[in-house]
Amino acid sequence: DTEVTQTPKHLVMGMTNKKSLKCEQHMGHRAMYWYKQKAKKPPELMFVYSYEKLSINESVPSRFSPECPNSSLLNLHLHALQPEDSALYLCASSLSGGADTDTQYFGPGTRLTVL
Amino acid sequence: AQSVTQPDIHITVSEGASLELRCNYSYGATPYLFWYVQSPGQGLQLLLKYFSGDTLVQGIKGFEAEFKRSQSSFNLRKPSVHWSDAAEYFCAVGGAAGNKLTFGGGTRVLVKP
Numbered sequence: 001d002t003e004v005t006q007t008p009k010h011l012v013m014g015m016t017n018k019k020s021l022k023c024e025q026h027m028g029h030r031a032m033y034w035y036k037q038k039a040k041k042p043p044e045l046m047f048v049y050s051y052e053k054l055s056i057n058e059s060v061p062s063r064f065s066p067e068c069p070n071s072s073l074l075n076l077h078l079h080a081l082q083p084e085d086s087a088l089y090l091c092a093s094s095l096s097g098g099a100d101t102d103t104q105y106f107g108p109g110t111r112l113t114v115l
Numbered sequence: 116a117q118s119v120t121q122p123d124i125h126i127t128v129s130e131g132a133s134l135e136l137r138c139n140y141s142y143g144a145t146p147y148l149f150w151y152v153q154s155p156g157q158g159l160q161l162l163l164k165y166f167s168g169d170t171l172v173q174g175i176k177g178f179e180a181e182f183k184r185s186q187s188s189f190n191l192r193k194p195s196v197h198w199s200d201a202a203e204y205f206c207a208v209g210g211a212a213g214n215k216l217t218f219g220g221g222t223r224v225l226v227k228p
Contacts, residue, residue: 004158031214042205042218043159056215090158094214102214103149106159 003027004107006091012113015081021110023074023091032074033104034066035090043090049074050096081114088112117142117208121219128196129227136191136222138206147209148189149216150180154202162204165189176200201226 004025013019023032031050035043048056049068063085065077074091088109094102118141128134140146147166151159163174170182180191189206206219 006158040221040223042221045215048214088156092159102209103161103164104209104214104216105161106151108158109156111156 004091004093004105006089006107006110008110009108010111010113012115013078013081014115015083017081018077018079020078021076021089021091021112023076023093023107024072025093025105025107026072027093027105028071028095029093029105030071030096031094031102032068033092033094034074034076035092035106037088037090037109039087047076078112081112083114086112086114117146117210117217119206119208119217119219121204121206121222123222124220125223125225127225127227130198131195134191134193134196134200134224136204136206136224138189138191138219139187140189140206140208141187142208142210144210146189148180148182149207149209150174150178150189150191151205151207152176152202153205153221159205162191196224196226198226198228200224 007022034046037043046060047066052068063080067075090109091107092104094104120139149164150162153159162178163172165172165182172180203221205221207216209216
């Protein structure tokens with residue numbers, strides 16, 4: 001089973017709202033990732049967690065706040081977003097965060113619209 | 116720094132015809148190469164990957180890819196496309212610290228009946 005689940009599937013929020021995206025995997029993977037994907041573009045890496053610790057932050061604005069409560073769960077907390085943050089947010093996981101040969105498995109994404 | 120180029124933004128192919136998607140990479144060491152497919156509004160599904168060994172890699176859905184070190188290429192092929200193959204295809208290279216993937220710009224495949 002190589003399933004990564006994400007909720008919600010769609011989210012509409014105002015610029016003053018606070019919301020969270022959730023990602024879950026039960027494959028025993030120890031690395032989890034957040035990507036942002038704009039229309040007709042490839043995914044852009046935002047954050048990497050390895051063994052529940054933040055290992056990479058690709059200079060993402062502080063209005064995006066990741067959290068990894070345990071090895072199966074990854075959250076992305078959103079606050080005071082801008083309309084340009086509207087995108088598909090993808091979560092991925094891999095067996096470990098250190099091995100160069102890890103394969104990343106992606107979830108279906110959350111389509112976020114900021115009004 | 117690693118980079119990936121997919122020269123074709125769009126490809127239109129007739130159902131039943133063969134398909135080849137091009138991917139060129141730049142990487143200083145041994146590359147770890149992936150092809151993913153994305154249907155509209157969906158996540159990315161892994162088609163196949165190359166780490167080492169046999170340079171012809173078989174994947175899911177009847178796809179294969181060939182690694183050619185001399186040409187820095189990892190082209191994806193399918194002998195006979197189905198209407199369900201219409202999607203966006205991304206080539207990616209890994210191997211950087213932190214397991215960062217670098218994606219190409221993607222190729223959108225349209226399938227004519």
